[in-house]
Amino acid sequence: MSEQQHRNKSGFETRAIHAGYEPDAATGAVIPPIYATSTYKQDGVGGLRGGYEYSRSANPTRTALEGNIAALEEGERGFAFASGLAAEDTLVRALCKPGDHVVIPDDAYGGTFRLFDKVEKVWGLEHSPAPVSDLEKVAAAVRPGETRLVWVETPTNPLLNIGDIEALAAIAHDAGALLVVDNTFASPYLQQPLTLGADVVVHSTTKYCGGHSDVVGGAIVVKDLDLAEKVTFHQNAMGAVAGPFDSWLTLRGLKTLALRMDRHCDNAERVVDFLTSHPKVGEVIYPGLETHPGHEVAQRQMKRYGGMVSFRVTGGEQHALQVCERTEVFTLGESLGGVESLIEHPGRMTHASVAGTDLEVPADLVRLSVGIETAEDLVADLERALD
Numbered sequence: 001m002s003e004q005q006h007r008n009k010s011g012f013e014t015r016a017i018h019a020g021y022e023p024d025a026a027t028g029a030v031i032p033p034i035y036a037t038s039t040y041k042q043d044g045v046g047g048l049r050g051g052y053e054y055s056r057s058a059n060p061t062r063t064a065l066e067g068n069i070a071a072l073e074e075g076e077r078g079f080a081f082a083s084g085l086a087a088e089d090t091l092v093r094a095l096c097k098p099g100d101h102v103v104i105p106d107d108a109y110g111g112t113f114r115l116f117d118k119v120e121k122v123w124g125l126e127h128s129p130a131p132v133s134d135l136e137k138v139a140a141a142v143r144p145g146e147t148r149l150v151w152v153e154t155p156t157n158p159l160l161n162i163g164d165i166e167a168l169a170a171i172a173h174d175a176g177a178l179l180v181v182d183n184t185f186a187s188p189y190l191q192q193p194l195t196l197g198a199d200v201v202v203h204s205t206t207k208y209c210g211g212h213s214d215v216v217g218g219a220i221v222v223k224d225l226d227l228a229e230k231v232t233f234h235q236n237a238m239g240a241v242a243g244p245f246d247s248w249l250t251l252r253g254l255k256t257l258a259l260r261m262d263r264h265c266d267n268a269e270r271v272v273d274f275l276t277s278h279p280k281v282g283e284v285i286y287p288g289l290e291t292h293p294g295h296e297v298a299q300r301q302m303k304r305y306g307g308m309v310s311f312r313v314t315g316g317e318q319h320a321l322q323v324c325e326r327t328e329v330f331t332l333g334e335s336l337g338g339v340e341s342l343i344e345h346p347g348r349m350t351h352a353s354v355a356g357t358d359l360e361v362p363a364d365l366v367r368l369s370v371g372i373e374t375a376e377d378l379v380a381d382l383e384r385a386l387d
C-alpha cells in the first residue's frame, strides 16, 4: 500500500505500524535503519539521492518518524525535534515575530510557561494566560491584529482541564490567529486536533508517543503546506532536530501507541474508581468522570480519557508530599506517558517554575501518570500510601 493510501484509507493501528516507511528497496528491512550519518554522497554537485544532503536538514530515520506522526495526526507534514520545548520554540519563531502576542493556557505545563515568560518575552513576544475551558475568557484575551497564536493544551497539565478544540479554532480564526494544540496528554490515538479545526499540533514525544521513558523528543504536525514551509525552514535554520537514534526509538514507540493507550485508560479508570471513594482524597480530577466540568467536551472530541489522573488530598501539602514518597509501584519522578506508573507533586516538581504566578497549582495536588502494570497492584500501592 502506498504512503498516500495509508494516510487516506487505513485504520489508526495500521498507520501506526506502516506509515512513513516502505521496506527498504535494497535489503527489504521492514524497520527503518538508524542512519547514523551526518552527510550524504552526491552524484555530481547538487545531485542529491532522495533529497538528502546533510542530517540537520533531513535524515531518513527522522523522515520515517515525521511521516508516521503526520499520518497519525491526520496532518500533511510532521517534523521531529530534540525535545518538546525545542519543537515549541521552533514553532513560535516560525509563526511569530517580535511585537506579536499569543494566548496561552493559565495552567500550561510549567516549562511551556517558562519558555513564553522567560525566553520568548525577552525576544519581544507578549503572552496572556487564559483558562482553556472558558471560551469567553480566551476570546477576551485575544487581541485582534496582534494575537498570532491561541495556544492550548487539552487536557491541561496538571489540572486536566478540557478546551473545546472546535470552538477555540473558531475564536482564533475570527481574530486572524492560528490555533496550536499541545496534544501530549491525549496522544494522537485519543484525539486528533487537526480534524477538529486546529492548525498545528505540537507534542512532547518524550511522553505517550515514545512511551517507554527512554527518549526525549518533540514533534510538530501541520495540515497547511505554507505553514509546513515555514516550519521546514526554521527546523533547519534553528537546528534543534531529533537525532537518528532518538527518531528510531520514538518511531518504535508509536507502533504500539494504540495498545498502550487503551491499557493506560483501563488502568486510570480503575485508579479513579478507587480514589473517588477514599476518605483522604478530597477531589479526583479526571475528564472521564461525569462530574468533571469538561466531561461532555472530552466525550465529543476524545476517544477515551487518557492515563493522567490528578487528585487533591484532604491532609494538605504535607500529606500530598508523603503520599508521593510512600508509593512503591508508582515511581516518584517527573515526566509521564511511559509504561511505568509515575507519581509527583506538581507544586514542588514539574510546576515549580509557576510558583508565585497566576499559574500556581494547589499545594495539596498529586499527579499520577498511570502506567500499564497490573491494575490491582496500582490500586494496592495507592491504598498503602494514602493510609
Ligand SMILES: Cc1ncc(COP(=O)(O)O)c(C=O)c1O
Binding pocket: 083, 084, 085, 086, 109, 111, 112, 153, 157, 182, 184, 185, 203, 204, 205, 206, 216, 217, 218, 335
Ligand atoms: C504538555 C507538555 N508539553 C510540552 C512538554 C515539554 O516537552 P519536553 O520535556 O520533551 O521538552 C511537556 C513536558 O513535560 C509537557 O508535559
